Amino acid sequence: MSTAAPEPKGNMGQPVPRYDAYAKVTGKAAYAADMPLSRPAFAYLVTSAIAKGRIDGFDLAAAKRVRGLIDIVTYENADKLKQAKLFSNGGYVSTTIQPLKSPEIAHDGEIVAVVVAETFEAAREAAHAVKVNYTAAAPTATFDSPGTTSGRAKGQLAQFKEDPKVGDFASAFDQAEVKVTAAYETPTQHHNPMELFATSCVWNGDSLTIYEPSQYVYGLKNGVAEQLGISPEQVRVINPYVGGAFGSKGSMTPRTAIIASIARRLGRPVKLVATRDQGFTIATYRAETRHQVQIGASRDGKLIALRHEGAEVSSRPDAYAVGGTKTTTRLYACPNVDSLVSIVRADRNTPGFMRSPPEVPYLFALESAMDELAVRLNMDPIELRRINDTNNEPIDGKPYTSRSLMACFDAAAKAFGWADRNPQPGSMSDGDWLIGYGCATTCYPTQMAPAAARVRLQRDGRTRVEIAGHEIGTGAYTVIGQAAAERLGVPIEKVSVVIGDSDLPPAPVAGGSNSTASTCSAVMMVCDQIRQRLFKAMSPNESLIDKAKETVGVGQTPSARRANSDAPLDLERAFDALGLSAVEEYGEWKPEGAPADSFRAMYQGQMRMVGGDKMKDKIAYAFGAEFVEVRVNRWTHEIRVPRMVGAFAAGRIMNPRTARSQLMGGLIWGMSSALLEATELDQRYARYVNDNLADYLVPVNADAPSVEVILIPEQDDQINPAGIKGLGELANVGTNAAVCNAIFHATGQRIRKLPVRLENIEV
Numbered sequence: 077m078s079t080a081a082p083e084p085k086g087n088m089g090q091p092v093p094r095y096d097a098y099a100k101v102t103g104k105a106a107y108a109a110d111m112p113l114s115r116p117a118f119a120y121l122v123t124s125a126i127a128k129g130r131i132d133g134f135d136l137a138a139a140k141r142v143r144g145l146i147d148i149v150t151y152e153n154a155d156k157l158k159q160a161k162l163f164s165n166g167g168y169v170s171t172t173i174q175p176l177k178s179p180e181i182a183h184d185g186e187i188v189a190v191v192v193a194e195t196f197e198a199a200r201e202a203a204h205a206v207k208v209n210y211t212a213a214a215p216t217a218t219f220d221s222p223g224t225t226s227g228r229a230k231g232q233l234a235q236f237k238e239d240p241k242v243g244d245f246a247s248a249f250d251q252a253e254v255k256v257t258a259a260y261e262t263p264t265q266h267h268n269p270m271e272l273f274a275t276s277c278v279w280n281g282d283s284l285t286i287y288e289p290s291q292y293v294y295g296l297k298n299g300v301a302e303q304l305g306i307s308p309e310q311v312r313v314i315n316p317y318v319g320g321a322f323g324s325k326g327s328m329t330p331r332t333a334i335i336a337s338i339a340r341r342l343g344r345p346v347k348l349v350a351t352r353d354q355g356f357t358i359a360t361y362r363a364e365t366r367h368q369v370q371i372g373a374s375r376d377g378k379l380i381a382l383r384h385e386g387a388e389v390s391s392r393p394d395a396y397a398v399g400g401t402k403t404t405t406r407l408y409a410c411p412n413v414d415s416l417v418s419i420v421r422a423d424r425n426t427p428g429f430m431r432s433p434p435e436v437p438y439l440f441a442l443e444s445a446m447d448e449l450a451v452r453l454n455m456d457p458i459e460l461r462r463i464n465d466t467n468n469e470p471i472d473g474k475p476y477t478s479r480s481l482m483a484c485f486d487a488a489a490k491a492f493g494w495a496d497r498n499p500q501p502g503s504m505s506d507g508d509w510l511i512g513y514g515c516a517t518t519c520y521p522t523q524m525a526p527a528a529a530r531v532r533l534q535r536d537g538r539t540r541v542e543i544a545g546h547e548i549g550t551g552a553y554t555v556i557g558q559a560a561a562e563r564l565g566v567p568i569e570k571v572s573v574v575i576g577d578s579d580l581p582p583a584p585v586a587g588g589s590n591s592t593a594s595t596c597s598a599v600m601m602v603c604d605q606i607r608q609r610l611f612k613a614m615s616p617n618e619s620l621i622d623k624a625k626e627t628v629g630v631g632q633t634p635s636a637r638r639a640n641s642d643a644p645l646d647l648e649r650a651f652d653a654l655g656l657s658a659v660e661e662y663g664e665w666k667p668e669g670a671p672a673d674s675f676r677a678m679y680q681g682q683m684r685m686v687g688g689d690k691m692k693d694k695i696a697y698a699f700g701a702e703f704v705e706v707r708v709n710r711w712t713h714e715i716r717v718p719r720m721v722g723a724f725a726a727g728r729i730m731n732p733r734t735a736r737s738q739l740m741g742g743l744i745w746g747m748s749s750a751l752l753e754a755t756e757l758d759q760r761y762a763r764y765v766n767d768n769l770a771d772y773l774v775p776v777n778a779d780a781p782s783v784e785v786i787l788i789p790e791q792d793d794q795i796n797p798a799g800i801k802g803l804g805e806l807a808n809v810g811t812n813a814a815v816c817n818a819i820f821h822a823t824g825q826r827i828r829k830l831p832v833r834l835e836n837i838e839v
């Protein structure tokens with residue numbers, strides 16, 4: 077009788093506890109602003125009180141009287157920095173609006189002065205004493221404000237290549253038996269990571285070290301070098317932990333090169349920790365969006381025509397857009413599809429990525445409209461998705477590498493108890509509370525980018541993995557450690573992982589949910605190089621070498637990979653044969669379809685992200701289904717969400733513990749984006765009003781009493797060697813629609829503008 081050996085608990089797929097948990101709960105984890113500096117000067121920002129106009133002059137007399145003041149840097153005396161290109165246009169920066177360059181003001185809260193002093197308190201006091209004289213002009217705040225300019229997104233932004241269309245939408249819609257036409261709106265939102273936007277710059281001769289929370293240390297290193305006009309070799313970015321980012325730390329903000337230039341001028345380290353409210357305007361945000369969705373269907377529920385038009389706000393100089401019709405036009409089978417995304421320019425800071433761009437706003441529109449169609453068809457909304465489920469996206473007919481959408485719906489519906497729902501709106505209640513059940517689809521593209529890694533294995537099994545990945549709270553350390561533990565057959569306790577440093581082998585931005593697939597693929601490949609070397613040393617015997625030849629390649633099934641991984645590696649024998657006590661390997665990995673210049677670009681902090689809808693003959697997305705119960709108080713209209721259930725299929729799950737945590741967080745954020753989160757804009761001044769965590773509403777535990785996450789097994793051999801789809805951004809997509817669909821079911825009132833507050837409920 078033989079029993080299979082239990083899977084080592086540190087291997088891929090195991091619920092390994094967080095590698096960084098101990099450091100975090102004991103306060104030992106050092107974030108950027110915690111890094112000890114020798115004799116630092118402290119910087120404090122002064123930001124613009126107007127959104128449009130110019131600075132006439134400064135009155136610095138009072139500020140100069142503050143004891144401990146070192147310098148006040150304004151456009152009049154700042155070092156000149158090179159103009160940089162926008163991140164989404166092949167550059168590094170989050171905005172091309174360069175503060176301290178001229179007296180012109182481009183948006184409210186733009187940096188107009190940096191005050192440097194011996195202490196943080198002195199810098200703050202002097203900053204508050206800086207008087208700026210402005211000539212203000214009337215700013216343009218948002219959609220419908222006087223003075224906006226509007227244009228099609230396509231053609232304005234390098235990364236924005238298409239408004240997908242197929243067939244003949246207009247005549248198909250004309251002839252459709254059942255139609256929905258509806259307009260939807262999502263608000264301005266800010267990431268509000270717990271960790272503030274901090275930057276410390278230390279020069280050592282010609283070399284610059286930057287401590288800054290970053291989702292992309294290679295991008296920051298190369299971007300700062302470009303702006304300062306120095307070699308990237310002279311710049312090192314260090315951040316072992318990022319205290320939340322959600323996209324806001326993915327591209328370089330103007331503050332970094334400014335602080336670096338001030339530190340160079342002063343000849344001493346300079347430390348900046350921008351305030352919470354300054355973070356609203358010196359970094360990016362999710363811009364407000366508007367949508368019109370038209371769906372035409374036959375009586376039996378088949379989609380015949382779909383049109384999605386979206387509009388997004390951006391700054392005057394930068395054509396930033398997330399453009400989510402690339403996803404919404406491909407989600408369901410439909411022969412006639414049309415779409416258009418436009419950008420509306422106003423006097424605002426440049427928006428940027430925020431968790432699950434572009435799917436959060438665009439799927440809100442589509443998944444709300446699908447629910448409206450289901451109501452019109454008198455059809456169960458799950459049935460409507462089933463009827464229009466497809467293995468081939470409708471625009472180019474490319475097959476999904478795998479698609480478990482309906483398996484997710486079935487599992488989540490069962491766990492939620494959907495069968496108990498009376499479809500009649502307003503029919504379910506409990507005392508004073510109207511009860512509503514709603515659901516929606518989620519999906520997020522599977523993306524990957526080239527990465528490199530260095531792995532060192534010792535005879536005693538101790539392993540060191542080096543890769544410039546990022547721990548943004550997702551569990552990056554843990555899953556990278558698991559990949560090495562499994563491939564080398566060593567216990568996870570013996571693996572140390574070093575990330576968050578631009579001196580390490582390059583990894584892509586921790587964004588677009590690509591990190592686990594990209595970094596783990598690179599680490600697995602390098603571990604396999606080590607295995608090959610050891611097997612080769614042990615024996616010239618071909619069969620042994622063949623056994624080790626499982627160089628990670630696309631198309632290798634996880635089961636084949638597992639079988640290879642089981643080829644036992646006797647470390648002591650192998651190292652004896654090799655005559656060494658340790659081996660080290662370095663390798664560069666790139667996903668299928670990555671362009672020829674991928675590796676060169678990778679070192680330059682230029683990503684060549686592939687996957688999603690950009691693959692040649694296939695399309696790769698992760699899917700899920702989300703169910704929400706809402707309770708709306710009959711008298712006060714208070715809205716509660718007593719429970720949420722989500723089922724998700726995202727290929728191989730590297731670590732069910734960290735995955736569940738990501739998906740739970742996503743569901744809660746998705747609910748929050750429906751009911752709580754919005755940055756209020758004072759349209760007279762184009763100014764954010766609730767720029768603090770007291771007024772910017774986010775959920776607390778009592779707002780999310782029950783959140784259930786179901787992981788649906790899914791094997792996908794076509795995406796990357798590990799079969800990983802990525803799930804960091806999956807669960808907060810569609811949730812906003814599920815909440816509104818549930819509110820409709822509870823009340824009979826359809827709400828098409830987020831966030832939904834009790835004053836919006838009219839029944």
Ligand code: MOS
Pocket residue numbers: 291321322323324326429430431432433586587588589
């Ligand atoms: Mo994310 S918004 O791709 O950091």
